[in-house]
Each structure stands twice: as structure tokens, then as C-alpha cells.
Amino acid sequence: MTKIDTERSRILAIAPTTRGFGFAVLEDGAILVNWGIRSAEGDKNKQSVAKVKQLITQYQPSLFVLQDMKTSFRRSRVRNLSQKLIGVAAANKVKVAFISLEQVRLGLLTDGRGTKDAVAEALVKKFPQELTPRLPKKRNRPWISEQYNMGIFDALALAVTYHSFLGHKPFPRRP
Amino acid sequence: MSLRKLPNYLRTHRKRLGLSQDQAAFLLGVSSSAKISRYESFTRVPNLETALALEAIYQKPVSELFAGLYEEVQRKVAGRTRTLMREEPGGTDGPQTDHHRVAPLTIIPQQNLNDKN
Numbered sequence: 001m002t003k004i005d006t007e008r009s010r011i012l013a014i015a016p017t018t019r020g021f022g023f024a025v026l027e028d029g030a031i032l033v034n035w036g037i038r039s040a041e042g043d044k045n046k047q048s049v050a051k052v053k054q055l056i057t058q059y060q061p062s063l064f065v066l067q068d069m070k071t072s073f074r075r076s077r078v079r080n081l082s083q084k085l086i087g088v089a090a091a092n093k094v095k096v097a098f099i100s101l102e103q104v105r106l107g108l109l110t111d112g113r114g115t116k117d118a119v120a121e122a123l124v125k126k127f128p129q130e131l132t133p134r135l136p137k138k139r140n141r142p143w144i145s146e147q148y149n150m151g152i153f154d155a156l157a158l159a160v161t162y163h164s165f166l167g168h169k170p171f172p173r174r175p
Numbered sequence: 176m177s178l179r180k181l182p183n184y185l186r187t188h189r190k191r192l193g194l195s196q197d198q199a200a201f202l203l204g205v206s207s208s209a210k211i212s213r214y215e216s217f218t219r220v221p222n223l224e225t226a227l228a229l230e231a232i233y234q235k236p237v238s239e240l241f242a243g244l245y246e247e248v249q250r251k252v253a254g255r256t257r258t259l260m261r262e263e264p265g266g267t268d269g270p271q272t273d274h275h276r277v278a279p280l281t282i283i284p285q286q287n288l289n290d291k292n
Contacts, residue, residue, distance in 0.1 A: 031187070
């Protein structure tokens with residue numbers, strides 16, 4: 001497990017989406033410094049990497065958090081992007097941590113079970129001023145696409161989960 | 176090494192209030208949002224009048240909005256305070272009764288006085 005300064009940390013979390021990526025910058029586990037979506041067209045991975053480099057340059061994070069691809073079923077482009085982002089972090093001497101969706105649910109939901117909407121609602125309770133206007137509507141039909149705002153919540157969930165599990169080594173996993 | 180604060184948190188506070196860069200520019204009385212963007216991306220530091228206007232808009236003290244800049248200034252002042260203490264007759268062990276000698280020490284957090292950077 002990557003060890004970071006627990007007194008003051010700045011975590012940059014990235015959640016790739018179909019249109020680009022969602023990001024969140026969390027300082028000391030309590031201050032949501034910046035959050036948003038960066039869209040990419042054409043060569044999405046190339047553009048995404050360039051935009052992540054900009055974020056790293058601007059925010060100088062102490063830690064970079066990505067989704068753990070070993071336990072997910074993401075498409076090959078997203079897996080490639082994840083590998084490239086690990087390289088970008090290494091080039092900028094930023095430590096990388098991986099969080100699985102299972103760990104996100106364990107960290108943010110009381111019984112460790114629930115949907116992405118439940119995770120998003122838990123995050124809104126934690127950061128009401130920042131996130132209430134960005135909370136995506138619940139999909140009431142299975143064929144409706146996920147709102148692109150969800151990328152912000154995916155990224156922030158990774159950062160908050162990492163911070164909430166600091167001191168737990170190894171991170172909890174469902175038995 | 177401990178992580179330093181960002182130069183400013185203007186983007187954080189603007190987004191918390193749900194303001195666009197154009198709206199923030201209007202409130203500041205500037206014609207374009209480009210200036211806001213430059214402040215928020217740390218490429219430009221606003222003048223005192225603008226900084227005070229930002230304090231009025233975001234309802235946060237300037238030292239909090241420009242936390243990193245404030246820390247940097249504090250460190251510099253602490254460094255000069257140490258120099259002043261060394262140059263004063265009696266040094267750090269001298270009598271602390273002179274008001275002009277005590278004042279700078281009381282405004283600087285002890286950790287900054289101990290910081291060698």
C-alpha cells in the first residue's frame with residue numbers, strides 16, 4: 001500500500017468515462033479543491049493524458065488515485081489509458097494508489113452494498129455545497145445513458161475512499 | 176517534506192458558490208473572464224483592491240483565499256524575524272521587553288520561526 005503524509009495530502013483522482021474523464025482534487029480529506037469533467041474527442045487517450053498532465057502541473061498532488069482495473073470490466077481503451085496515466089504519474093514523481101469499486105462501496109455505504117447513485121448521494125451528504133447542483137438524476141429506465149456528471153462522483157469516490165481507509169493496511173475487502 | 180498549500184483557492188470558492196468565471200468577472204468589475212482564469216490557474220496575482228473584492232465576493236479572508244501565498248509570505252517574514260533577532264544586541268536570549276522586538280515574534284506562528292526554509 002502506498003503511504004502518504006496523513007497530516008496534509010492532496011489527492012488527484014481520475015475516473016475515465018466514455019467522453020473523457022472525471023476528476024476530483026481533495027485536500028486533507030475534507031477540502032474539495034476542484035472537481036469536474038474533461039472531455040476528449042478523436043484520440044481520447046492522447047487528449048486525456050495531456051489534460052491530466054495539466055492537472056498534475058497545476059495541483060501538484062501528493063497522490064494520484066485510479067480505479068483498480070484488475071477487478072473491473074472496463075474496455076481496453078480505458079485500461080490503456082489507465083496504464084498511460086500510471087506512466088504520467090511516475091514521470092511526475094507522484095505516487096499512485098488503486099481503489100476498487102468494491103472498496104468504494106465498503107468505504108462510503110453503510111452496509112457496503114448499493115448502486116452508483118447511492119454512492120453519489122453519500123458524497124453529496126459529505127460535500128453538499130459543492131456537489132448538490134451536480135448530482136445526476138437517477139435513471140428510471142435501463143436504456144437511458146449515464147449522465148456525464150457521474151464521472152465527477154466516480155473520481156471523488158475514489159479519493160474519499162482512499163482517504164477514509166488511511167491507516168487501514170491492507171484496505172478492507174469483502175470477506 | 177510536508178505538502179504546501181496551493182497559491183490560491185479562488186476556483187474552489189467560486190465553484191462552491193456556483194458562479195461562472197463570467198459572473199465572477201462581472202462582480203469584480205473586469206471586462207473578461209480571462210483575468211479570472213489567470214488568477215485561478217496561478218499565472219497572475221491580483222492587486223490588493225482585487226484581492227479585497229474577492230474577499231467580499233467569496234466571504235472568506237484574503238489569507239484563506241490565498242493560503243499558499245500567505246504561507247510563503249509568513250515564511251519570508253519569519254526568516255527576516257530570525258535575522259532581526261540575531262542582529263539585535265542580546266540576540267534571542269536578550270530581554271523581550273521592547274515592544275518593537277516582541278511584536279514580530281507574536282504574529283508569526285512558532286512553527287514558521289523554527290522552519291529553516
